[in-house]
Amino acid sequence: MPKLTFNASTFELNQYETVLDCLLRNQQSIPYACRAGMCQACLIKAVDCEATQVSKKWIKESLQQKGYTLACQWAPDTDVAAALPTIEEFSVATRLRTCEPLNEHVLRVTLEVVDKSVMFHYYPGQYVTLINPGGIARSYSVANAYEDDGFLEFHISETAQGIFTGWLFGEAKPGDVLHMRGPSGDCFYSNTSAEAFPMILAGTGTGLAPLYGIILDALTQGHSGEISLFHGGRTSDHLYYVKELESLQKKYPQFHYYPCARENSGKQKVKELQDGSIEDVVDAHLDTGVLSRTRIYLCGAPDFVNTQRKQIFMKGASAGNIHCDAFLERSVAPTGGTN
Ligand SMILES: Cc1cc2nc3c(=O)[nH]c(=O)nc-3n(C[C@H](O)[C@H](O)[C@H](O)COP(=O)(O)OP(=O)(O)OC[C@H]3O[C@@H](n4cnc5c(N)ncnc54)[C@H](O)[C@@H]3O)c2cc1C
Numbered sequence: 001m002p003k004l005t006f007n008a009s010t011f012e013l014n015q016y017e018t019v020l021d022c023l024l025r026n027q028q029s030i031p032y033a034c035r036a037g038m039c040q041a042c043l044i045k046a047v048d049c050e051a052t053q054v055s056k057k058w059i060k061e062s063l064q065q066k067g068y069t070l071a072c073q074w075a076p077d078t079d080v081a082a083a084l085p086t087i088e089e090f091s092v093a094t095r096l097r098t099c100e101p102l103n104e105h106v107l108r109v110t111l112e113v114v115d116k117s118v119m120f121h122y123y124p125g126q127y128v129t130l131i132n133p134g135g136i137a138r139s140y141s142v143a144n145a146y147e148d149d150g151f152l153e154f155h156i157s158e159t160a161q162g163i164f165t166g167w168l169f170g171e172a173k174p175g176d177v178l179h180m181r182g183p184s185g186d187c188f189y190s191n192t193s194a195e196a197f198p199m200i201l202a203g204t205g206t207g208l209a210p211l212y213g214i215i216l217d218a219l220t221q222g223h224s225g226e227i228s229l230f231h232g233g234r235t236s237d238h239l240y241y242v243k244e245l246e247s248l249q250k251k252y253p254q255f256h257y258y259p260c261a262r263e264n265s266g267k268q269k270v271k272e273l274q275d276g277s278i279e280d281v282v283d284a285h286l287d288t289g290v291l292s293r294t295r296i297y298l299c300g301a302p303d304f305v306n307t308q309r310k311q312i313f314m315k316g317a318s319a320g321n322i323h324c325d326a327f328l329e330r331s332v333a334p335t336g337g338t339n
């Protein structure tokens with residue numbers, strides 16, 4: 001069996017076992033979240049050895065050249081050694097600026113960058129990895145343009161027994177330092193030839209965060225094609241930014257907002273609420289005549305994103321025009337391990 005050396009200890013790797021699984025099985029502490037190659041929380045350095053191509057393909061060329069790879073995707077078949085980057089390596093220090101409720105379950109979190117000269121460029125809608133003061137790393141989508149606002153905005157929903165959100169909703173205070181790595185993902189607006197293609201954006205819960213960023217970016221850049229936003233919640237109380245989106249709709253005639261929920265009750269009555277599931281509402285508004293040239297963005301709960309992607313593709317959307325961010329939650333580790 002191949003061996004893995006990490007922090008002066010050596011462990012045997014099982015057949016096809018990833019470096020992440022081997023370290024967790026041996027009670028080593030390593031950050032991780034999605035275990036699917038998406039969040040980059042498990043970034044690790046191959047020391048005096050070469051990581052497999054497949055484990056490196058999701059990370060930037062500059063990181064690959066320095067020997068970095070993803071522990072959750074690296075299944076070595078020879079002896080290897082690995083080391084964790086320090087938290088400061090490849091991350092930007094930020095401070096918690098504000099943390100305010102958008103509804104009962106969602107916080108609008110803004111972060112300021114400590115040293116602006118080291119801030120990286122991202123497109124609104126892409127996601128970054130946030131690392132809290134306890135070293136817990138999770139992915140979050142950015143809802144605004146740092147270059148315009150001078151801060152980063154996130155929409156973060158409370159997860160039952162969640163480690164990161166437990167800290168954020170329970171203990172976090174302005175001034176707390178969070179490190180940030182990124183950016184990742186292809187959910188963003190780009191239109192180099194100024195085409196007026198239609199856009200459909202659909203999301204559940206905080207799936208609105210990347211969609212909101214993309215819409216503001218498109219409108220700011222003068223996008224003239226039709227832009228339709230479908231935001232789904234269990235009830236009207238689970239929606240947020242309703243007034244902001246209604247105002248945006250008044251200001252920009254090409255922008256159409258469809259809030260979707262099965263129940264319009266409780267604290268927040270929504271005027272134009274679409275009665276039914278978001279899937280049905282999207283389906284009822286699809287214009288199959290223009291679908292092949294429509295840009296589609298789907299974000300939020302993985303079940304919703306995966307089902308909707310298939311349905312829209314089957315109706316005639318082009319696969320290359322469908323951009324998705326499924327908000328995968330951390331997979332449960334097969335054995336112990338802290339993160
Ligand atoms: C690309 C991407 C973008 C994202 N963007 C956003 C965003 O903009 N906004 C947002 O709110 N979220 C977003 N997420 C989700 C986010 O990254 C976190 O998954 C989420 O906030 C939960 O983190 P947590 O640490 O609070 O929960 P975790 O601690 O990761 O727990 C998640 C769930 O698993 C359960 N669980 C954990 N460990 C165990 C165990 N050992 N046994 C049994 N159950 C367990 C918990 O009870 C909980 O229900 C995104 C995810 C991805 C992949």
Ligand code: FES
Nearest residue numbers: 033034035040072
């Ligand atoms: S990329 Fe490895 S845990 Fe997310």
